Amino acid sequence: MYQIVKKQSLNPTVTKMEIAAPFVAKKALPGQFIILRVDEEGERIPLTIADYDRERGTVTIIFQIVGAGTQMLNAKNEGDCIPDFVGPLGKPTHTEGLKKVCVVGGGVGCAIALPVAKALHAQGAEVTSIIGFRNQDLVILEEEFKACSTDFHIMTDDGSYGRQGNVCVPLKELLEKGERFDEVITIGPLIMMKFVCATTKEYGVKTIASMNPIMIDGTGMCGGCRLTVGGEMKFACVDGPEFDGHLIDFDEAMSRSRAYVDFETRERETNCNLFKKEVQ
Amino acid sequence: MAKFNMNPLKNPMPTQDAEVRNGNFDEVALGYTAEMAIDEAKRCIGCKNRPCVAACPVNIKIPEFIAKVAEGDFEAAYQIIAEDSSLPAVCGRVCPQETQCEGKCTRGIKAGCEAVGIGRLERFVADWHNANCSVQPVPAPSNGHKVAVVGSGPAGLTCAGDLAKMGYDVTVFEALHVAGGVLVYGIPEFRLPKAIVKKEVDNLKALGVKVETNMVIGRVITIEELKSEYGFEAVFIGSGAGLPKFMNIPGESLKGVYSANEFLTRSNLMKAYRTDSHTPIQRGKCVAVVGGGNVAMDAARTAKRLGAEVHIIYRRGEEELPARREEIEHAKEEGIIFDLLTNPTQILATPVSDPRDPNFGWVSGIECVRMELGEPDESGRRSPKVVEGSQFVIPVDCVIMSLGTSPNPLLKATTPALQTLRRGEIAVDEVGKTSIEGVYCGGDAATGAATVIKAMGAGKVAAKAIDEYIQSK
Numbered sequence: 055m056y057q058i059v060k061k062q063s064l065n066p067t068v069t070k071m072e073i074a075a076p077f078v079a080k081k082a083l084p085g086q087f088i089i090l091r092v093d094e095e096g097e098r099i100p101l102t103i104a105d106y107d108r109e110r111g112t113v114t115i116i117f118q119i120v121g122a123g124t125q126m127l128n129a130k131n132e133g134d135c136i137p138d139f140v141g142p143l144g145k146p147t148h149t150e151g152l153k154k155v156c157v158v159g160g161g162v163g164c165a166i167a168l169p170v171a172k173a174l175h176a177q178g179a180e181v182t183s184i185i186g187f188r189n190q191d192l193v194i195l196e197e198e199f200k201a202c203s204t205d206f207h208i209m210t211d212d213g214s215y216g217r218q219g220n221v222c223v224p225l226k227e228l229l230e231k232g233e234r235f236d237e238v239i240t241i242g243p244l245i246m247m248k249f250v251c252a253t254t255k256e257y258g259v260k261t262i263a264s265m266n267p268i269m270i271d272g273t274g275m276c277g278g279c280r281l282t283v284g285g286e287m288k289f290a291c292v293d294g295p296e297f298d299g300h301l302i303d304f305d306e307a308m309s310r311s312r313a314y315v316d317f318e319t320r321e322r323e324t325n326c327n328l329f330k331k332e333v334q
Numbered sequence: 335m336a337k338f339n340m341n342p343l344k345n346p347m348p349t350q351d352a353e354v355r356n357g358n359f360d361e362v363a364l365g366y367t368a369e370m371a372i373d374e375a376k377r378c379i380g381c382k383n384r385p386c387v388a389a390c391p392v393n394i395k396i397p398e399f400i401a402k403v404a405e406g407d408f409e410a411a412y413q414i415i416a417e418d419s420s421l422p423a424v425c426g427r428v429c430p431q432e433t434q435c436e437g438k439c440t441r442g443i444k445a446g447c448e449a450v451g452i453g454r455l456e457r458f459v460a461d462w463h464n465a466n467c468s469v470q471p472v473p474a475p476s477n478g479h480k481v482a483v484v485g486s487g488p489a490g491l492t493c494a495g496d497l498a499k500m501g502y503d504v505t506v507f508e509a510l511h512v513a514g515g516v517l518v519y520g521i522p523e524f525r526l527p528k529a530i531v532k533k534e535v536d537n538l539k540a541l542g543v544k545v546e547t548n549m550v551i552g553r554v555i556t557i558e559e560l561k562s563e564y565g566f567e568a569v570f571i572g573s574g575a576g577l578p579k580f581m582n583i584p585g586e587s588l589k590g591v592y593s594a595n596e597f598l599t600r601s602n603l604m605k606a607y608r609t610d611s612h613t614p615i616q617r618g619k620c621v622a623v624v625g626g627g628n629v630a631m632d633a634a635r636t637a638k639r640l641g642a643e644v645h646i647i648y649r650r651g652e653e654e655l656p657a658r659r660e661e662i663e664h665a666k667e668e669g670i671i672f673d674l675l676t677n678p679t680q681i682l683a684t685p686v687s688d689p690r691d692p693n694f695g696w697v698s699g700i701e702c703v704r705m706e707l708g709e710p711d712e713s714g715r716r717s718p719k720v721v722e723g724s725q726f727v728i729p730v731d732c733v734i735m736s737l738g739t740s741p742n743p744l745l746k747a748t749t750p751a752l753q754t755l756r757r758g759e760i761a762v763d764e765v766g767k768t769s770i771e772g773v774y775c776g777g778d779a780a781t782g783a784a785t786v787i788k789a790m791g792a793g794k795v796a797a798k799a800i801d802e803y804i805q806s807k
Contacts, residue, residue, distance in 0.1 A: 066674055076550070077554050077555070078554060078556075081553065081554055081555075091511055095605070095611070095612065096612055097604065097612040097613050097804060098511070098604070108379075122612060123612060127554070137511070138511040138547070138548050139548060140511070140548035140550060140554075141551070141553070141554070142554065143550060144364070144551055210452050255732050258464065270596060270599050270600065270603075270604065270613075271510060271519075271599065272550075273509050273550055273576065273744060274576060274577050274742055274743065274744060275519070275576035275577070275578070275599065275742070276578070276595050276596035277577075277578040277580070277592075277593035277595060278592070278593075278596045279598055280580075280587060281587075282587060285660065286391060287580060287582070287586070287587070292743065292744060292747075299536075303587075305689060306695075308445065308689065309588075309589060309689060309695035310695070312588060312589075312692070312695075313614075313616075314589075314590040314614040315692065315700060316692070317614035318614070321612065
């Protein structure tokens with residue numbers, strides 16, 4: 055069993071948890087992910103590692119409450135245990151040798167972008183961070199990003215905080231101004247990553263996107279997480295989760311990500327009714 | 335009473351009626367009664383040359399256990415099997431006996447005669463033991479040596495069981511949340527109830543085997559670290575052949591296209607066949623399963639039970655189907671349609687162009703061509719050729735690709751010193767020794783996709799080799 059040692063709500067839809075998982079903590083690196091189950095009958099939920107503390111033996115996850123599984127996870131409290139927590143899975147982010155990098159995060163994806171920005175900062179790289187949210191209420195990790203960035207931009211879709219617009223606006227301005235990034239690393243909703251990659255492609259700047267498709271085992275067995283990258287089939291769990299963003303077929307990935315929308319909606323509603331009953 | 339039962343035919347296996355079972359996930363074969371088992375056991379004439387034993391990959395003392403069944407001493411029969419097999423209830427169900435023990439049985443040589451139902455008897459004995467015997471196996475006295483086993487499928491469990499019986503301190507590392515490997519994620523409930531696998535794993539735990547789930551060896555601990563940091567003197571790799579193959583035809587990334595591994599894992603491991611499961615599965619109206627092996631049969635029969643019309647699409651003919659005869663017959667009885675000498679050329683999408691439309695990007699059909707068989711190739715199999723201009727479309731809303739699997743590349747990628755062959759199989763000698771000292775491997779990880787019993791045989795041989803290696807150090 056794996057104990058939840060700390061729980062913190064970052065905003066109404068995003069929660070941060072620190073889980074005691076010493077074996078995973080010992081090996082975790084930025085860019086890798088874990089898979090957990092909330093109970094003995096639960097689905098396997100893949101989540102990218104947000105942070106880790108090797109000495110305390112904990113791994114931090116930050117998740118958006120989107121489906122029945124994450125609702126159930128969010129219902130757990132400090133001190134509670136979950137039965138399964140496996141990782142670290144996937145290949146770590148390649149940061150070696152990078153000197154000037156732009157990290158572009160969107161929504162809950164910022165939770166995954168942060169450890170990458172931190173790792174780059176720690177190795178002495180110059181980090182430009184661009185983070186975007188739908189509105190002010192959903193902003194997370196602003197201070198943490200500022201602490202590891204030499205240049206920081208925050209955007210909201212509705213302009214309720216920071217600048218109004220999407221993350222591509224400052225990215226394009228910087229590239230237009232002649233900023234020469236070794237690499238752009240982007241983590242967020244598929245549609246955002248698609249446009250980030252389209253933007254950087256114009257300027258020929260290498261761009262890495264972190265993919266989080268539907269998967270079951272996370273070890274290469276099910277093939278459910280397959281993506282088309284440069285015309286070839288790749289499995290996000292073993293070949294990724296990070297790929298050259300200019301080669302990813304984002305339209306296909308977006309279509310595949312919606313395979314179970316109906317089922318998930320039903321599950322979420324059933325769950326909500328269950329929670330309501332508990333409250334009554 | 336006559337000493338032998340000279341009936342030329344086996345006692346038939348009682349099964350659920352085909353039209354009933356194709357709507358449920360309960361076990362198809364119901365098993366012999368004690369009377370049937372004794373009657374069948376008397377068909378064994380205890381011949382001198384015992385060809386069945388040599389044909390068994392783990393060399394179970396078949397005539398001896400059958401003699402005990404004939405006497406009605408089922409527990410004694412179980413103990414004889416248990417000396418050589420760690421998973422009798424599993425093997426009695428999923429071994430291809432017709433090409434192994436039963437294929438060589440003296441009673442089955444003459445035309446019109448059937449072999450003794452060795453598999454059915456093995457299953458009966460194991461089930462009888464599990465139902466009637468509560469005595470836990472006793473751990474052997476410890477010899478103080480630690481061995482790690484990577485993967486808890488048939489190879490790993492057998493190797494672990496044999497080493498534990500010799501007194502080794504064995505830890506099995508499993509990547510998934512439950513032990514059993516292909517026995518739990520691959521083979522469906524209606525062929526191998528998961529309670530039986532759990533019972534066999536519990537038996538191993540009672541022997542002192544430790545099972546650590548959620549441990550992806552290679553990532554969380556490397557093979558080298560198992561030896562250097564965790565004090566394991568030897569490592570057995572039984573990580574299987576889990577990586578699914580696709581055809582590389584257009585449309586394989588559409589929604590509604592699964593690898594057989596994904597479809598079966600959703601249903602078997604994640605229980606998506608139950609309406610209360612939290613894991614979704616496409617319940618197609620019409621499903622095409624591409625491939626003709628045992629896994630294809632499992633996927634087809636699962637899809638049928640989820641309510642679909644199911645087509646098996648296979649590029650060669652009936653004779654060439656690689657699946658076991660029994661599985662093919664069961665599938666046919668259950669109403670699976672066999673489209674033989676047929677090969678897919680592309681998977682067609684729903685005619686929806688707006689990506690926001692929920693119907694966008696789903697499977698709507700599978701385009702195929704007819705095939706004919708040419709001259710036999712080097713392997714002796716007649717190779718299929720396309721019949722020109724024979725394209726046609728089967729309207730389907732789900733496609734399951736069952737084209738085989740290759741060994742998981744994860745261990746190779748994280749263990750550079752581990753030598754592999756052309757298709758990713760881990761290179762081993764005849765006793766399972768790999769290119770790294772103290773590291774052994776067996777089962778599908780070394781051979782590519784094969785059978786449960788072959789993996790068990792390899793686990794057994796490697797256990798013996800590991801014992802010799804550690805004792806000679």
